[in-house]
Amino acid sequence: MGSAADKSSTVNIDDKAQQTVLSMDDLNKMSLNNPEYYLNRELSLLAFNWRVLQQALDQSIPLLERMRFIFICSNNLDEFFEVRVAGLRHSLARGEARPGLNGLSTEEVLRQVNEQAHKLVEEQYRIFNQELLPKLAEENIHFLSPKHWDDEQYKWLKKYFKQQVTPVISPISLDLTHPFPRLVNKSLHFLLHLHGNDAFGRDLEFAVLHMPRSLPRIIELPEKIGGSEGHNFVYLSAIISEFAEDLFPGMEISGCYQFRLTRDSDLLLEEKGIEDLASALKRELQSRNFGAAVRLEVGESCPNKIVNFLLQKCNLTPDDLYRVNGPVNLNRLISLPDLVERPELKFTGFTPKVPDDIQRRGVFDVVSERDVLLHHPYQSFQPVIDFVRQAASDPEVLAIKQTLYRTGSQSAIVEALIEASQSGKEVTAVVELRARFDEASNIELAQKLQEAGVLVVYGVVGYKTHAKMTLVVKREKKHLTRFAHLGTGNYHAGNARLYTDYSLLTSDPEICEDVHKVFQQLTGMGKVYQLHRLWHAPFTLHDNIMKAIQLETESALAGKKSGIIIKVNSLTDQSLIEALYKASVAGVKVKLIVRGVCCLRPGIEGISDNIEVISIIGRFLEHSRVYYFYADGNENVYAASADWMERNLYYRVETCFPILSESAKQQVIKELKLMTSERIQSWHLHADGQYHFNQVKNSRKLHDLLLTKLS
Template sequence: MKLFKSADLIRKSKYISRDLSWLRFNYRVLDQAKDPSRTLFDRLRFMSITCSNLDEFFMIRLGSLYNYIDYGKERIDYSGLREMPFRRKLLDFAHRFVNDQSLTYLNELKPQFEKNGFNILRMDELTELELKKADGYFKNTLFPLLTPMVYDSYHGFPLMMNQMLILGVVTRTEAEGEKGQERLTFVQIPQNLSRFFELTRKDKVIFVPIEEIVRANLPKLFRNVDIESANLFRITRNGDFTLEESDDIDVDFIKEIQVGLKTRKKGRVVRLEVEKDASPVLMAVLKERWKIDNGNVFVINSMIDMKGLLQILKHPNFRGKAARQPAPVAPLSLPEGAEDNMFEYLKHHDVLLHHPYNSIDPVVRLLERAAEDPHVLGIKQTIYRLADDSRVTAALLKAAENGKHVSVLFEVKARFDEERNIREGARLEKAGCFVIYGVSKYKTHTKMLMIIRKEGEKVTRYVHLGSGNYNEQTSRIYTDVSLLTTNDVYGHDVSEFFNVITGHSQPDDYEYLITAPKDMRQQLIHLIREEIRNAKKGLPSGIVMKMNSLEDKEMIDEFYKASKAGVPIRFIVRGICCLRPGRAGLSDNIEVRSIVGDYLEHSRMFYFHHGGQPKVYAGSADLMVRSFDRRIEALFLIVNPALKREAINILYFNLKDNQNTYLMREDGAYVRRIPAPDEPVFNVHKEFYHRHYAAVSESSLYDEWLTRADVQTDNAASNEGPPLTAPDFPTDAEMEDAEMEAELATFNSTTEEDLPGGESPQDV
């Protein structure tokens, strides 16, 4: 009875599971790969992204869950499930996704390869001449890099690297006319080579997976033995390591990071991908060795690790075949020619940049000029992620070489960029820059730059604040907003902020900044409650927010209170959303949408109607527990009236989109928004290239959107498409019913041997 009562509580939960919400986000990315209106090459790009996303999900999110399971710590998900039931639920969702992913590849993408000028072929599909070339590649390039690693009573189980393709080879030797003992050997496919060997067949390009070339040539590695089977597999290890940081200023952050990186390379296996019909001998060894069950095993019917598809897009024959990105346009607030003398222009004007529609070049060039300018005294900057061969690093090195004071906070805890940031920080330190490798207990995620320049008898602070990284590469595909200004208030706030993160200063208040972990959550709640008070008084009220993720329970509860008070709320959330919109009596006035398309929506913007005098913030923070409590973040108030109108227009255009938008239903599922019959097509990823002052001045979030009733998340709404996921993809309620059945079955029949890590049935 207790279990069924638990199922009822789960159905009534006010919150959506963070991890299940993330998996639904990856479905929206997969939906782009299914879109027949896109070119095949565009669809392959999205398919590779779904694979990359899923890799990170298993490494970090499932890895984090296993940290709780393996160490016996309690973790109750937003859905209400404890560790082991939630693990099963997550893996069930993931299996459904991978099956859909494989079917999309096999049935929708692969049949189009030939007519688009290429194909992916096995060795037995090659001509005799092509086989000769492939065998030559094996002999000259692959063979010297291969190291067979046998596993038997004389040889220990080899360490296998995370996400590396591996062939598990079962062999047998003849012994006096009888079959000898089976032996298992592992052959790791080189990671430092291209995934495909390329051939030309008439007017087509043939891509041969290098693992197939190795498989066909295994007799050259295993001489005078019988090869019974050779199966390809790939493992994903737990990549979620937690640093035990202290307040001791002598703690060596870099050594801690480096230790963590080593654990990532040999952490617990959380996923095994293997091709179908794999050898029972191989599977028995792998499952026993890594203490995994069938839930962790993903039988792949298509292609293991589809990230390799990006090689096709980079081939000279197909460059430009994916969706072409238009050239950036000039910012509305930066007239043509003004960039030639940015120092002079910024003394009198603020500039709002909206990337990638506006290039990041004005920021990078300003930094490069500052490095050479004899009047510049110093540069201070926070760095989270950088591009390869970064112009930002080069400019900072040049500034130090020219005798300027350069202070840089390099966040060495930026996931998957730790090694790069340690390396780049060391280069700057060697050049004489003052480098801080993160702040104890917190991850510095904020994006800030300040250039201090002596101008006559005064010093002017040139400030850049943004939502995106100082990365010239990702700025071309991530949507972000940033501000360039010499306004003294921003300058004072940013100076105080740098004193906080480089020293021990604790300022009372900022005027234009809201920061975490200081009091960001409290200040945002205060702004929400102002809207509640206005709504209760019958005054205009409204909230529009754009972010990557919405997960913090305290914030969600405040939004529910605002909805009950009659405040219209519109969220544009790209990924995780733990809030349930449209639930009667709880969130009737809340709408959630997600935009997934040509660009990755990365900007964070927060609009409060504020009695008709809107307050608009932008910055680095999502509404997540980690952003408020475990990160150093900053939101900046946009005070310039013209720039505020631009920011409002950005939100307005996002709400108006009907080509890349998915509407979230109360049960957590998403449906694609389809234009009404009389509604003009509006693609937000194209319209920003044609934006003009007239459009900006005409935008009004309150009049046009906060009072609208025709954009609903009801499944019968005329502007919704069919449900996004496959017909057999269950709703939350169906999953909960199945989960409770599984719990009962597990409770009645599970033995310790069935559970990874040796958990007992009562721990489920």
Template sequence: MKEMAQREREASSNYINRDLSWIEFNWRVLEEAQDVDTPLLERVKFLSIVSSNLDEFMSVRVAGIKDQIKAGYIKKDFTGYTPAGLFKRIMKRSTKMVAEQYKSYRDVTRQLAKEGILFTDYEDLNMNQRKAMDSYYHEIVFPVLTPMAVDQSRPFPLVHTQAVYLAVVLMKEGDDPEDEPYFAIVQVPSNLSRCIEVPARSNSKKHEFVLLEDLIEQHIHTLFSGYTPISVHGFRLTRNADLTLNEEGAEDLLEEIEKELRRRRWGSPVRLEVQKGIHPYALNVLQEEFEITENIFEIDGPLDLTYFMKLAGSLKGYEQLRYKPVEAAYPLELADTEDIFMKLKQQDVLLYHPYESFDAVTDFICQAAFDSQVLAIKMTLYRVSGNSPLIQALASAAESGKQVTVVVELKARFDEERNIAWARQLEQAGCHVVYGLVGLKTHAKITLVVRQEQDGLRRYVHVGTGNYNDSTAKLYTDLGLFTSHMIIGEDASALFNEVTGYSAPHNWKAFGVAPTDLKDKLFEKIRREAQHALEGKPAHIIAKLNSLSNQQMVEELYEASKAGVKIDLIIRGVCCLRPGVLGLSENIQVISIVDRFLEHSRILYFQNDQEPEVYLSSADWMTRNLTRRIELICPVFDKHLQETLIRILELSLGDNVKARQLQSSGLYSRIVNEKKPLRSQFEAMKIKSWKKKPQHHEV
């Protein structure tokens, strides 16, 4: 009843709170782990994703809310929450989610056991298996362990964020049991496998695993001779991981970020996870040390289920428990040519990852790097893979004398260290490396190649909705556009000039660019649709995004809905707009799709009185994207490619297998109708059959 009353109070606001909306998104991820139609090892992965999502949410969003509470901030946000009230609500929903997650964990491990994949307690191993595990402990694990006592002469050691530790309560041999016990902690080594495979039993094909922390607990006495362990329980601390940079005063941004990364180790505690049944003395010591009384999660199971992702990926065989692999097709338009530039002179090319291979992007950069007619390559890098072939190609291009400019975003959260390494490697190769503009993250995904041809200079551009990352391109749905369209090329040059030099704001002919004019351009297009509706003309907006949380944007959409515009929103994650409210948003539908691949592509469609405009975008409709980042929207001029993008939108809107619809209450429900089952991601695997012969533009 209390939960229902709370929901009714929340529904009285015209807006859904951003952080509570995010929690609903993570619930949808958890539902995929619970779905019996999802292959079992894929359910394991979804359980892991729930944990990693929650880790980032706690270390960034909840950390920020706690900072506001500590500073005495009591002003309500536009959704009606004070920081303290929001924190209380987040705690309630998160606690319920974690309990449900571990209930799902127990169900999944039971199903894994039926398939011959078991997590076995040490006590249940046979004699030969115990000998093998004892040997592994003494030879591999024991030399790595460092027991750290806590007493008057030895202060509490640094506890790393999101690492698993054991809290050990001890009694000295011969002491009175009523005396205060001793306390120590042991870090579970993160550089050893969390899941240790046990030798198989005789005539058994089953795979058995023991968790590393359980093996350490079983041998904990080897670390404390002369003491008797009373209890051993796991704990895990999450610290504030949000960087606070003084960009204005930093002489060297790279060095400033490196300093801040070191300070991140000492970030203020935000969340404490403890194993169920932890000794009261151990819990009291941890609470006092970390000065944390709220946001304590008692976990009924192993801490940190992110290890499940590695396990699911490392198990050999069991193909029947996984999704069938997707063989990414090389784009048909480029498959029959060895000269990408010649093809792009004739036509634009659209890529849809992961159904189409990211190799085409790599080939584009590599060809540019070794083409003697290419004079310059300019590119933005936000997140790249650990062994990116793009980095090697850019370095080779610079070494061969080409002008190579790379805008590396050092502030890409949790990728800062990797990007610093890339920046240094590119600089050593002779690339011009730019770290963006003070106070702004460079989030636009764009590459510009300038080539000297017989008829003069020509610009070739790639604009994407996702990062230049060949690894995530296999896991995320994203779009990329190759074009040599003159107007787009001119805008691309102007964009790089603004980022790397001193340039007055450009009068964009094709792009919309944040933070200067993107928001205003979007408002203009939304208002144009509203005017068409008021004039009795067909008016329709479709937007496929990751998040929608900017208050002004929500209000513009409300006004368009009241004018009669049909609005379809495909929002994977956070959505602060409340659809289906009479007199406010009855013409707005919001759906979310959580499936095998992470929905990441951003597509905008405006009907524009039967002259449709379709855009690709790097930006979500969040305040940070519209005001504090360099973002862009890029038009797709080719009519056939527009049709392909509209078809992608229609597929998402027609999904009745994995799509959930946002209700005006703020809750999501699965779409149920009498139509033939349509799973948009699986249908998208047939993309090759949609592609019609593209329209050739003038050379």
């Protein structure tokens, strides 16, 4: 098997394995608990956001797309504080703080997070103000400050304030009868410093204005009064600051200062003993906007007196303060690219490809003969939608089962499930209510499906259902045939245009039987099923990954060819990291494509010097999870819904599925080879824990090459 398989391999792995006298017993006796072998999760996540931010400096990216990366970084930071920083504080408050893999105490992690986050925010606003706004101005896209408004613009904006803003905001004065209000998470607020007596004779000093999310954060001036060609925008914060006095007639305003509070937004819901999970989640969601404060952002001109007042009222320290030179929430400016019709300043559009035979014959006719592997967004998500739609309308289809984690508010797949149920088919939907920040929409989705007669199941208590799978049961002549879809991403058509993911459509009897058994576990009760092809968490996924790594390790120890390539979003599980270290010591060449958090430290002499870690940041979010093992020439390739994190391996329902079709397998292997080649622009993680950009001459962006190959 060796020589023929070696010749057919498309993965760049050294033909000669490292000769060694080590044995597996020697490796198993190795102590790998040295904190210096690991990187901190939170700091690694901040480093990822730094890489995202650097995209805004890439002059080869169209200007408005560079702006998007600023907004993405801002949104990512919000979630970082809402979840990760809040979680660290919870651990500290409960006395549960334990050193992480790299030995840092929770206090030290928070200290370093504070230091790094402040540097990141400072760089974010520097790029926004000094790099991007001047470039936008060169393209006749202007942001006008009050000092640059002419009389006509001033009148128009004052009228806008009176007609569009004043009716929807409610000033809150602060006195003995109006204590400091509960401020909504991540909303724009203003603190006004007042002087004078109001209509009731009260001598007020402060008032708070809350800006509803219905108000746009940037307002475009009409073309006839713009004052210059192109687009002319004004920040909502500038309008509020200029005209706030109109809300307090007879009072003098000596200052109007924007600020924004970020709160703990993780839901702490104890599921055991809850009879109605949806109702319990609804109650919990009502408090999400008012969790403990974790960050305060203020405009840089805000006086210390006002800052100290806000910190004291929000129970925060000076370390939690972020002074910013611009709007306090850059993410809310994300509408800008959609407001500017300048195609030359955006990525070139493309039409994702649908396989020719599916276009001619339909999904089920093709999948009954061969597996179909799709790489989104280069290849269209439409065949997945059609898979469910055609099943819904086919009179020979008896049953449809599907997991739903995130679908979007307008989902063709959900409508197809409703149609199938109303036409008399047996339809089961496993809806994960606890998909973070999508809980409310998923509760609404579950109710909508139930009203249509769909059997809705919320999964298993204590385990999020994160697997992405659909099963269709169809009568063909006298036999029942099953078809399955398995994916690395969600059933969200919008995300399928922005995220890279793999979809497998198959009628393989063993895979379909395995999918059936996983659904049986989710909707019923019983012991763990023995699966033929799938690896599934929380039962066999971790153990099978460990076995696959060990087989590569044993091959290297025996002087045989070996190799591992893993593509995931995050790598934090210590046992898998240790297994990869042992493989490296044995001589296995390990290539890791980890977009975000990576706790493994490559390049440690004698430990991880055979491991390479790269991160690819580009036009699309690299979301697909793929595992490659040389497997003595068999070249086993798997795609999965699971990252290599503790939560995915032990506390979620996940599926990992093999790519059995030889042509599909070679497609994935070639793409992995492309991702790990020097000609692709990527970030390389070094032994010092720092990422360095690949500066190889004539390197290309991954999305450009794959768009050429696949779309």
